[in-house]
Amino acid sequence: xxxxxxxxxxxxxxxxxxxxxxxxxxxxxxxSLFWYVQYPGEGLQLLLKATKADDKGSNKGFxxxxxxxxxxxxxxxxxxxxxxxxxxxxxxxxxxxxxQLTFGSGTQLxxxx
Amino acid sequence: DTAVSQTPKYLVTQMGNDKxxxxxxxxxxxxxxxxxxxxxxxxxxxxxxxxxxxxxxxTVPNRFSPKSPDKAHLNxxxxxxxxxxxxxxxxxxxxxxxGETQYFGxxxxxxxx
Numbered sequence: 556x557x558x559x560x561x562x563x564x565x566x567x568x569x570x571x572x573x574x575x576x577x578x579x580x581x582x583x584x585x586x587s588l589f590w591y592v593q594y595p596g597e598g599l600q601l602l603l604k605a606t607k608a609d610d611k612g613s614n615k616g617f618x619x620x621x622x623x624x625x626x627x628x629x630x631x632x633x634x635x636x637x638x639x640x641x642x643x644x645x646x647x648x649x650x651x652x653x654x655q656l657t658f659g660s661g662t663q664l665x666x667x668x
Numbered sequence: 669d670t671a672v673s674q675t676p677k678y679l680v681t682q683m684g685n686d687k688x689x690x691x692x693x694x695x696x697x698x699x700x701x702x703x704x705x706x707x708x709x710x711x712x713x714x715x716x717x718x719x720x721x722x723x724x725x726x727t728v729p730n731r732f733s734p735k736s737p738d739k740a741h742l743n744x745x746x747x748x749x750x751x752x753x754x755x756x757x758x759x760x761x762x763x764x765x766x767g768e769t770q771y772f773g774x775x776x777x778x779x780x781x
Binding site for chain 2: 589591593597598599600601604642644654655656657658660661663
């Protein structure tokens, strides 16, 4: 079945540091790929997405590129802020009619001032 | 206006009780979902409904029964609650043929004592 593997956390960075959270996936066909963010005590919010190979999703300074050849969708940000502290989830929906999200295990990010 | 709302936000109950969690979306979406997030933050799909019909039913105990009275509502009823049911339950919605983004509710934190 489909699966998503995310880099283990927690990740602790200083403000203005560069962030990379690795994500790789296993799926048939051409899934759509997502990054969701969960701030403390809140629900999940879509951060960015990409629906086909070589697409780059971007939002709030975060970027991720859909790499079909390496089955990856790594999340990056050039300069993190304290307010970016949250849990980040990589996820996919399969191609075809079923639309359930398959999530990675989540990566806790803490940014220190 | 809240796009996807859930009630209650917190639910503390005794083992063996029956409880319901309600979900409503005002986005006009045709598909709704229930996800369970365990204590390690791992998220897994439980159910998916499209236009009031069940389209995904992952391996969950039959003590869990989703009910969709109309397209805008998907409630989750749980019978004979067990300690292992303690988790955060998230409702989400999407438009099946509308870009695949799922919008999540704030979550219901269930604690079974």
